Amino acid sequence: MLSSLLLPILRARFAGRGLVESASPDPCAFFPGTHPGIRGLSVYDDEHELTVCVDDLTHGHLAEYDDAVPEAERDRRVVERVVDFLDDVFADRVIVWGQYNIGGGWYRIDSGGSREHSGIPEFVWSGPWVQMSPDPGDPPNRPT
Numbered sequence: 047m048l049s050s051l052l053l054p055i056l057r058a059r060f061a062g063r064g065l066v067e068s069a070s071p072d073p074c075a076f077f078p079g080t081h082p083g084i085r086g087l088s089v090y091d092d093e094h095e096l097t098v099c100v101d102d103l104t105h106g107h108l109a110e111y112d113d114a115v116p117e118a119e120r121d122r123r124v125v126e127r128v129v130d131f132l133d134d135v136f137a138d139r140v141i142v143w144g145q146y147n148i149g150g151g152w153y154r155i156d157s158g159g160s161r162e163h164s165g166i167p168e169f170v171w172s173g174p175w176v177q178m179s180p181d182p183g184d185p186p187n188r189p190t
Contacts, residue, residue, distance in 0.1 A: 048121055064077060073099070096127075
C-alpha cells in the first residue's frame with residue numbers, strides 16, 4: 047500500500063501540522079485546517095493512486111500511468127507527487143476554491159489560475175485569498 051511509503055515521510059516532513067493517521071476506508075492521512083475556509087486536507091490510499099481531498103469541495107487523483115515503469119518506482123513517484131503538492135499547499139502556493147453545492151478545484155498561484163469561478167471564495171492554507179486586481183491576466187495578490 048502506498049500509505050506505508052507515504053506516512054513516514056509525512057511524519058518527518060510535516061511534523062507539527064497535526065497529522066492524524068487512519069486505516070482504510072478512512073483517509074490514511076488527515077491534516078486539520080487552520081481556518082474555516084479550509085477545514086482540512088485528507089489523503090486516501092487507493093492502492094495504485096493517492097487521492098487528495100480538500101474538505102468536501104474538491105479532490106485530485108495522483109498516480110503514475112507509465113506501465114513501463116517498475117511498480118516500486120511508480121509507487122515512489124506517486125508518493126513524491128503527493129509530498130510535493132502538500133509542500134505547495136502548506137506554503138500557500140495553491141489556491142483552493144469552491145462551495146459545497148457547486149463544487150470546486152485548485153490551482154497553483156504561479157499558473158495564474160482560472161476566472162471561471164468568479165465570485166466563489168478562494169483560499170490558501172493560511173487563510174482567504176483576495177484578488178485585488180479585477181483585470182484578467184494581472185497577478186493575484188497575497189493572502190489576507
